[in-house]
Amino acid sequence: MKKINVSVKEKTYPVFIGNSILDLLPNLINDMGLNKNLFVVADENVLELYKEDINDAFAGYSPKIYFHKLKSGESTKSFDHLARIFSSLIEEKFGRDTLLVAIGGGVTGDLAGYAAAGYMRGIQLVHIPTTIISACDSSIGGKTGINFNRLKNIIGAFYQPELVLIDTKFLRSLPxxxxxxxxxxxxxxxxxxxxxxxxxxxxxxxxxxxxxxxxxxxxxxxxxxxxxxxxxxxxxxxxxxxxxxxxxxxxxxxxxxxxxxxxxxxxxxxxxxxxxxxxxxxxxxxxxxxxxxxxxxxxxxxxxxxxxxxxxxxxxxxxxxxxxxxxxxxxxxxxxxxxxxxxxxxxxxxxxxxxxxxxxxxxxxx
Ligand SMILES: NC(=O)c1ccc[n+]([C@@H]2O[C@H](COP(=O)([O-])OP(=O)(O)OC[C@H]3O[C@@H](n4cnc5c(N)ncnc54)[C@H](O)[C@@H]3O)[C@@H](O)[C@H]2O)c1
Structure with a gap:
């Protein structure tokens, strides 16, 4: 496994790159002292394909964990889906001590990242990119946002994650x-x-x-x-x-x-x-x-x-x-x-x- 530190003004965060490293997440959360209540926003295809791996990675994870499934596709980067994330955060009683984990491609990362930036004026965020685009690009650098009026990424925020975990095992199922x-x-x-x-x-x-x-x-x-x-x-x-x-x-x-x-x-x-x-x-x-x-x-x-x-x-x-x-x-x-x-x-x-x-x-x- 390789590690790269990305430094921005307010923080330095690690990016881990390796094969079959998803299991390391609970320990990383612990070691880095991150919030333990997990609100996982995951792409529906990834959840379906990697149900077992994701379940295994979080098996025995005792703090609160909730999975919010996202419809796949660019049209999900919308106000409607942003509102759905906010609604389930509120309904499931997630507070400021939440760690939002985005598992999916650039659509998931951009939308969930923007939700993390906005919910209670900002909750902690982890990116787990599962496409090449999101691994090599969109999960790094803190750009988050949605599309509006047929304009790409026209609404958004810069919001940096606590860590990025790139498990290249996910990439093998990409069409x-x-x-x-x-x-x-x-x-x-x-x-x-x-x-x-x-x-x-x-x-x-x-x-x-x-x-x-x-x-x-x-x-x-x-x-x-x-x-x-x-x-x-x-x-x-x-x-x-x-x-x-x-x-x-x-x-x-x-x-x-x-x-x-x-x-x-x-x-x-x-x-x-x-x-x-x-x-x-x-x-x-x-x-x-x-x-x-x-x-x-x-x-x-x-x-x-x-x-x-x-x-x-x-x-x-x-x-x-x-x-x-x-x-x-x-x-x-x-x-x-x-x-x-x-x-x-x-x-x-x-x-x-x-x-x-x-x-x-x-x-x-x-
Ligand atoms: N924030 C940034 O800096 C930045 C940079 C580049 C691109 N982007 C954004 O990223 C988006 C594109 O990202 P993307 O190409 O990852 O799109 P995406 O998230 O829509 O993923 C593409 C498709 O792959 C599926 N998928 C995801 N992981 C998979 C896996 N492991 N196996 C099989 N299928 C899988 C998804 O369900 C989806 O159907 C665009 O919205 C673009 O604007 C953002």
């Missing part, structure tokens, strides 16, 4: 589209970090799909290490942290345009391809570099008819992105691996060009 989705964020880290990471993921790409635990553990470890270091320097996204949104301005618009029916990480892959085209169009990225770098995101097999041709509507969703300042859309672009430039303003024509190019590149790569 292929969820692995694709996780690979989207891993590929993002390949562009943000360095050529070693980029080469490692390129060379071991197929091993992700065969759940090679060594490869998965290494990729998650490196991503968490990188994200943790960025969050330490800029917890609330006033500067450096923006680089973590590489590809996401496009991705959020693709998701909104598809009425949140695309897989997040798959949208991120398309978003990265768009950001590479836009980097090229603005003269930051040479044609030769574009040709080389685009190979990695294109390894991900996106579903047929993935992007619609309604380029203007995608653009309109971008104009509503919460990261815009003064109505101006700003992009995170790059000139090479690890050479990221934030806050780039471009013309509408350039944006439409990048979306069109993305559409064509994805179609031609089939």
């Amino acid at each position: 292929v589209e969820e692995i694709n989705s996780g690979v989207g964020e891993l590929v993002k880290y390949a562009f943000l970090t360095n050529r070693n990471f980029y080469n490692y993921i390129s060379q071991n790409f197929e091993k992700i799909y065969s759940f090679d635990t060594n490869v998965l553990n290494k990729l998650i470890y490196e991503s968490v290490l990188f994200k943790g270091s960025v969050v330490t320097k800029d917890e609330k996204e006033s500067g450096l942290r923006k680089i973590l949104n590489f590809g996401h301005t496009f991705a959020h618009a693709f998701e909104s345009q598809a009425n949140l029916k695309l897989k997040h990480g798959e949208a991120v892959i398309a978003g990265i391809i768009s950001a590479l085209h836009l980097s090229n169009k603005t003269g930051l990225l040479s044609n030769q570099n574009l040709e080389g770098l685009i190979k990695l995101p294109l390894k991900v097999k996106l579903p047929d008819g993935f992007l619609t041709k309604d380029f203007n509507s995608i653009y309109n969703f971008m104009s509503g992105d919460k990261k815009n300042r003064g109505g101006q859309i700003r992009f995170i672009l790059l000139s090479d691996i690890g050479k990221i430039i934030t806050d780039i303003e471009v013309t509408k024509n350039d944006i439409i060009y990048a979306i069109e190019k993305t559409h064509r590149t994805i179609k031609n790569s089939d």
